[in-house]
Amino acid sequence: MIRLLLVDDHTIIRDGMQALLADVADLQVVGQARNGRELLDMLVDTPTDVVLMDLNMPELSGFDTVPLLRQQFPEVRILILSMLDHEKYVHQVLEAGALGYVLKNASKEEIVHAIRTVGAGRPFLCTEVGLALLQKLVQAPPAPAGPGVKKPSDLSNRETEVLKLIAEGLTNAEIADKLFTSKRTIETHRQNIIEKTQAKNTAALIKYAMETGLLQ
Incomplete structure (x- = not known):
């Protein structure tokens, strides 16, 4: 079972993603956070395998959260879920320690595959970003x-x-x-x-x- 924590400043995105993944037997959403600050606070007492995180968020963005997450919770794997498809953003967060990058317009199948791949400790880059590169x-x-x-x-x-x-x-x-x-x-x-x-x-x-x- 992969324990997943959703991080996005839009409630509709978090709830929609949780509903989308509800019938996936080997995934369990263990919590939701609105920004990186809430995420870091929650991880103190919320066992988590994979964080599925947006980049543009108030208070503490995904860009700033990734290196902090790697320092404070190195066992937690980071999968970015964003609409930003420019290579510089992809490169920035992967260099900072994210293990995967998937776009919000990806199919359910690709998102689930991304979570499983990152959960297994392997890197993942979604098809659309790969084609752009x-x-x-x-x-x-x-x-x-x-x-x-x-x-x-x-x-x-x-x-x-x-x-x-x-x-x-x-x-x-x-x-x-x-x-x-x-x-x-x-x-x-x-x-x-x-x-x-x-x-x-x-x-x-x-x-x-x-x-x-x-x-x-």
């Missing part, structure tokens, strides 16, 4: 691979195929349908690819695919 990378010159970076030949044929589809912006469910396999199998392939390429998130996987010539 991909468009930026298309114009960037390839960087030489360092000695610790795996080559495409280190991936199996199926892993290479899955990586190409990830780089094209497909979700795990869409990849599973395309390759006629289960979503769980794709999640396993994805994790193997992350470990082999040493990529930290979906954006890094897309960059890897570009630099190694896997995405034409």
Whole structure:
């Protein structure tokens, strides 16, 4: 069971998200907070695995809360839920210690997958943000691979195929349908690819695919 705490200054967003997740058996919403200050106070006596947090909030914003949360409650994993899709915001909060980033217009399936992924201690970047970063990378010159970076030949044929589809912006469910396999199998392939390429998130996987010539 993943214990989830919702943080957003809009009650309708918090209540809507709690209602959206009510029928997900392995998720439990343990509380709601209106800003980072309330969140930090609640975490003192509210056992929590994942914080699903907005960025633009009064008193203590998500931007300011992330580093404080990492310092005071390092065991709590942070998933940002925001309408801000600019790469600088994504980079800022991931560098500060957030483990995942998903947009508010994402589907229920993607939000649930994001919570489960972050809850398991793995990084997550939503498809729309990943595609935006991909468009930026298309114009960037390839960087030489360092000695610790795996080559495409280190991936199996199926892993290479899955990586190409990830780089094209497909979700795990869409990849599973395309390759006629289960979503769980794709999640396993994805994790193997992350470990082999040493990529930290979906954006890094897309960059890897570009630099190694896997995405034409």
